[in-house]
Amino acid sequence: MPLILDASPSPPPSPSPPAIEVSPTTIRRQEHHDSDVVIVGAGILGTSLAITLARQGRSVILLEKSLKEPDRIVGELLQPGGVHALEQLGLRNCLEDIDAVRVKGYEVIYYGTGVEIPYPANAVGGEVPEARGRPFGGEIIDSRRPARRPRPEGRSFHHGRFIQQLRAAAMREENISLIESTVTDTVKSGWTGQVVGVEAENTKAGRKDVYFGQLTVLADGYASRFRKEFITHSPVSKSKFYGLELIDADLPRSMHGHVVLGQGAPVLLYQIGTHETRALVDVPEGTPTASHANGGVKEHLRRVVLPSLPKCVQSSFERALDDGKIRSMPNSWLPPSTQQVPGMVLLGDAMNMRHPLTGGGMTVAFNDVLMLRDLLSPAQVPDLGDTERVKNQMRTFHWRRKTLTSVINILAQALYSLFAANDPHLRALQLGCFRYFQRGGSCVDGPVGLLAGIIRQPLVLFYHFFAVALLAMWLMVQASPLWRLPWTALSTVGVFWKACVVIFPFIFSEMRS
Numbered sequence: 001m002p003l004i005l006d007a008s009p010s011p012p013p014s015p016s017p018p019a020i021e022v023s024p025t026t027i028r029r030q031e032h033h034d035s036d037v038v039i040v041g042a043g044i045l046g047t048s049l050a051i052t053l054a055r056q057g058r059s060v061i062l063l064e065k066s067l068k069e070p071d072r073i074v075g076e077l078l079q080p081g082g083v084h085a086l087e088q089l090g091l092r093n094c095l096e097d098i099d100a101v102r103v104k105g106y107e108v109i110y111y112g113t114g115v116e117i118p119y120p121a122n123a124v125g126g127e128v129p130e131a132r133g134r135p136f137g138g139e140i141i142d143s144r145r146p147a148r149r150p151r152p153e154g155r156s157f158h159h160g161r162f163i164q165q166l167r168a169a170a171m172r173e174e175n176i177s178l179i180e181s182t183v184t185d186t187v188k189s190g191w192t193g194q195v196v197g198v199e200a201e202n203t204k205a206g207r208k209d210v211y212f213g214q215l216t217v218l219a220d221g222y223a224s225r226f227r228k229e230f231i232t233h234s235p236v237s238k239s240k241f242y243g244l245e246l247i248d249a250d251l252p253r254s255m256h257g258h259v260v261l262g263q264g265a266p267v268l269l270y271q272i273g274t275h276e277t278r279a280l281v282d283v284p285e286g287t288p289t290a291s292h293a294n295g296g297v298k299e300h301l302r303r304v305v306l307p308s309l310p311k312c313v314q315s316s317f318e319r320a321l322d323d324g325k326i327r328s329m330p331n332s333w334l335p336p337s338t339q340q341v342p343g344m345v346l347l348g349d350a351m352n353m354r355h356p357l358t359g360g361g362m363t364v365a366f367n368d369v370l371m372l373r374d375l376l377s378p379a380q381v382p383d384l385g386d387t388e389r390v391k392n393q394m395r396t397f398h399w400r401r402k403t404l405t406s407v408i409n410i411l412a413q414a415l416y417s418l419f420a421a422n423d424p425h426l427r428a429l430q431l432g433c434f435r436y437f438q439r440g441g442s443c444v445d446g447p448v449g450l451l452a453g454i455i456r457q458p459l460v461l462f463y464h465f466f467a468v469a470l471l472a473m474w475l476m477v478q479a480s481p482l483w484r485l486p487w488t489a490l491s492t493v494g495v496f497w498k499a500c501v502v503i504f505p506f507i508f509s510e511m512r513s
Contacts, residue, residue, distance in 0.1 A: 041350075240282075331357075334352055343390075
């Protein structure tokens with residue numbers, strides 16, 4: 001019987017999946033560890049800068065020692081000036097799905113008496129000039145404007161959740177390779193001394209790697225391991241924030257940050273989620289009631305801080321104390337500086353820090369990235385290997401950023417000096433500051449506009465600071481019996497001198513290069 005073959009057609013072969021095209025720059029990053037920019041630190045500044053440069057067509061390697069969600073007690077409140085910068089960077093969506101809380105301003109509580117200081121109305125383009133006719137400013141609020149703009153708002157949140165949103169945005173960028181690796185050293189050309197990349201240790205893979213870039217950005221945070229190598233300034237820390245997480249706390253004013261002033265250093269209270277509120281207690285070095293002999297910081301919080309808080313907060317604060325989860329972080333001051341090392345720039349908290357009392361750190365970081373987006377754009381610097389061009393642009397960056405950062409830096413340090421008053425002259429200035437806020441109007445709009453990063457005029461800060469000093473002097477005269485007026489007059493001179501001692505060193509530090 002003949003063999004008969006099945007003549008029915010065989011099914012067509014299944015199509016192979018289309019080949020995924022990989023760009024040459026991606027291959028260069030993945031196989032040769034070579035890129036346009038190497039960024040060390042996937043925090044606030046490092047991640048947002050990586051995304052910004054990648055969207056300009058730069059090839060970026062972003063290195064971070066741990067990609068786990070960070071758990072820290074500062075970097076949780078983004079001022080309106082920072083929200084505005086985040087929006088301009090195209091990253092506003094990173095504030096979504098993290099249970100962020102709207103922030104409309106502050107409530108300052110002075111020995112039990114509170115005053116609201118909302119963010120100023122009629123903010124235009126992220127800036128609010130000073131009131132018409134007021135010294136040192138342009139126009140903040142023009143009464144002839146027919147329509148009032150909504151007041152700007154900040155956002156508060158869990159820091160780690162926000163960071164993870166930024167990192168997720170970075171991982172979606174084709175021009176970024178985000179790598180978990182601990183950077184141990186920079187790599188320099190033996191001939192020119194130029195930084196050409198970094199050495200890193202991948203502990204999971206058990207190997208060491210080298211990553212190369214035309215430009216290396218070191219943004220490894222407040223505990224930078226590279227700072228000493230490249231800048232001469234060292235951070236100065238005179239106090240620590242001790243942080244508690246309160247559950248379902250009843251704050252005096254919803255959607256506001258709270259600053260509690262009393263006998264000791266200031267306490268900050270602000271929501272970071274629907275049910276969570278952060279309490280940050282400043283404890284200066286050498287505080288007697290926080291010494292080991294007196295039971296340590298926990299007993300200081302219980303005996304000294306707890307009774308000074310608003311009654312509505314005390315029960316949740318005490319529960320958090322009993323829970324025992326108290327974390328700390330140093331409050332540091334580091335004035336900005338330029339770096340002239342070819343092939344490398346130091347940015348973020350590695351280069352410039354201020355007391356976190358005013359919550360200005362992230363606002364500074366996002367505005368720095370916004371400025372670098374323009375100064376280091378391909379139109380301005382076609383080749384990031386052109387070290388002289390990069391150095392010139394970074395000198396421009398150092399001075400141009402001062403319109404905002406000098407305001408936030410000086411305000412944070414000066415305001416902390418007043419709020420942590422530890423002598424009679426500083427306490428007089430503290431009272432003058434509170435009474436100044438109680439006057440309302442431009443006495444609130446000006447200072448809180450500076451704090452929010454939406455007034456960017458250093459002379460406006462100078463004006464309001466010394467207006468507070470003059471009011472403090474006047475309050476002393478008013479409260480003085482007639483027979484004490486000669487002594488009171490001498491004391492007012494001391495208050496004015498103390499104001500100068502507080503602010504001028506920070507002004508001079510901002511004027512240095």
